[in-house]
Amino acid sequence: MILINGQPENRIDVADRGLQYGDGLFETIAYRHGRLEFLSDHLSRLKEGCNRLNIAFSASQQQSLISEIDSVCQQLNSDAVIKVMITRGPGGRGYRYQSEMPTTRIISSHAMPVYPVANVSGITVRICQQRLAINPSLAGIKHLNRLEQILARNEWQDDTIAEGVMLDYQERVIEGTMSNLFLVKNNELLTAELSSAGIAGIMRKQLIKVADELGIPLNITTLTLDELKSAEEVFVCNSLIGIWPVIRITDLNVDFSHGPLTQILQNALNSINTDE
Amino acid sequence: MILINGQPENRIDVADRGLQYGDGLFETIAYRHGRLEFLSDHLSRLKEGCNRLNIAFSASQQQSLISEIDSVCQQLNSDAVIKVMITRGPGGRGYRYQSEMPTTRIISSHAMPVYPVANVSGITVRICQQRLAINPSLAGIKHLNRLEQILARNEWQDDTIAEGVMLDYQERVIEGTMSNLFLVKNNELLTAELSSAGIAGIMRKQLIKVADELGIPLNITTLTLDELKSAEEVFVCNSLIGIWPVIRITDLNVDFSHGPLTQILQNALNSINTDE
Incomplete structure (x- = not known):
């Protein structure tokens, strides 16, 4: 299951700066025994990354993100990897960004990798x-x-x-x-x-x-x-x-x-x- | 107008490695007076980039790309910027890629920027x-x-x-x-x-x-x-x-x-x- 800004969706606007320039951040979170491991640490690092790149990530966006992560996890019936991406959102061509860009949140679940x-x-x-x-x-x-x-x-x-x-x-x-x-x-x-x-x-x-x-x-x-x-x-x-x-x-x-x-x-x- | 692998489309698979990791290349080509400027140089650099990153970009893919660029230009009635992106394509989570990945081609037209x-x-x-x-x-x-x-x-x-x-x-x-x-x-x-x-x-x-x-x-x-x-x-x-x-x-x-x-x-x- 994939949620983009809260909507079930597996495709993203080509104009998203995450694609255009790698203008964003991600986290890879272990979901085991029905729980997300070290969620608050992952969220802290994500927030720190947003600060460093000057990507808007308000308290309300963080709240939406947490509830979206929760929705994705509720669909799971086994251990999984939850990948969270935050991008600066869709924008025009060129490196300059607008000050009020709508941050994109992408949450996806993946099979837990099986290592020897x-x-x-x-x-x-x-x-x-x-x-x-x-x-x-x-x-x-x-x-x-x-x-x-x-x-x-x-x-x-x-x-x-x-x-x-x-x-x-x-x-x-x-x-x-x-x-x-x-x-x-x-x-x-x-x-x-x-x-x-x-x-x-x-x-x-x-x-x-x-x-x-x-x-x-x-x-x-x-x-x-x-x-x-x-x-x-x-x-x-x-x-x-x-x-x-x-x-x-x-x-x-x-x-x-x-x-x-x-x-x-x-x-x-x-x-x-x-x-x- | 945007073409993704030849199809009119403005959204891309979230799993595309261009979004996941910035795993791809781009070119920004001037289209003026009905002609693409320095097209062969842009294509050469794109090809050199694909070689360096080990992204598959065969002669037939290059042929498709050229004809897709041509299709996008035929829709234009003024000078424009043609942006071409090549990514390693959609793939699983993780940095490792498969040897035979379907390269993604994205061609979009944009207004020619107006500078003073x-x-x-x-x-x-x-x-x-x-x-x-x-x-x-x-x-x-x-x-x-x-x-x-x-x-x-x-x-x-x-x-x-x-x-x-x-x-x-x-x-x-x-x-x-x-x-x-x-x-x-x-x-x-x-x-x-x-x-x-x-x-x-x-x-x-x-x-x-x-x-x-x-x-x-x-x-x-x-x-x-x-x-x-x-x-x-x-x-x-x-x-x-x-x-x-x-x-x-x-x-x-x-x-x-x-x-x-x-x-x-x-x-x-x-x-x-x-x-x-």
């Missing part, structure tokens, strides 16, 4: 050749300009490789094509700071909170390929997959174990309150 | 705060990921400022928000090389050819703000506006004249064969 069960015990990843551009004004938010991720994700077809690690053009390790990345080193958790590239994932945010609650030292910092190579544990995370330990990086020819700290965090996630 | 007549004698521009990210794999082509241009163009509302100059994150002068930029210095024409940022404009390409034909020395190079400030002449160009001389840059507080070399190129453009 073994992924929760360990995956193989590769290092992507495609780099992330350095762009502070767009970093962190989940906007619709995703060609870098598309180029990166389509560098490989080998299904035994579950994810690709992306570096930025200054060779800093940032994230996966669809996930955030954490390292463990000297019992400390490390993850990339995302002020100039990358998407600040909702699961990453949860894990930062969980680490704090469990008293695990955490360092949000700059990561190099050498640090990745010499990590004791490595894992990727996102809202749909939770945590996948990385046990092999093909291009670097390094192996890791499914280590104790990763397991502690996986267990903690299983008992987290996803309504928060 | 005085622009051909000189415009005022500003320096944008928004920078262009350095991204060799996306540089040069006219893809649908245009948030940088949108942020840049909406930094100002003052209609006396006709264009904004964009620098990249290494502070190199690259182009305008919707145009390419040329400087004149010591009777030499200078324009930015676009291997890491910017769009290789069709009018830029024409002017490079014209300069060669007229024996005007041309240097495609790295440009700094200091070089811009100390230029003898400055102009911007694109397929719709032709050439606009820059006579003032507000943020730098510098003025230029509508100089002789700019006038030579403007005159040359007026006599160029736009069918080439």
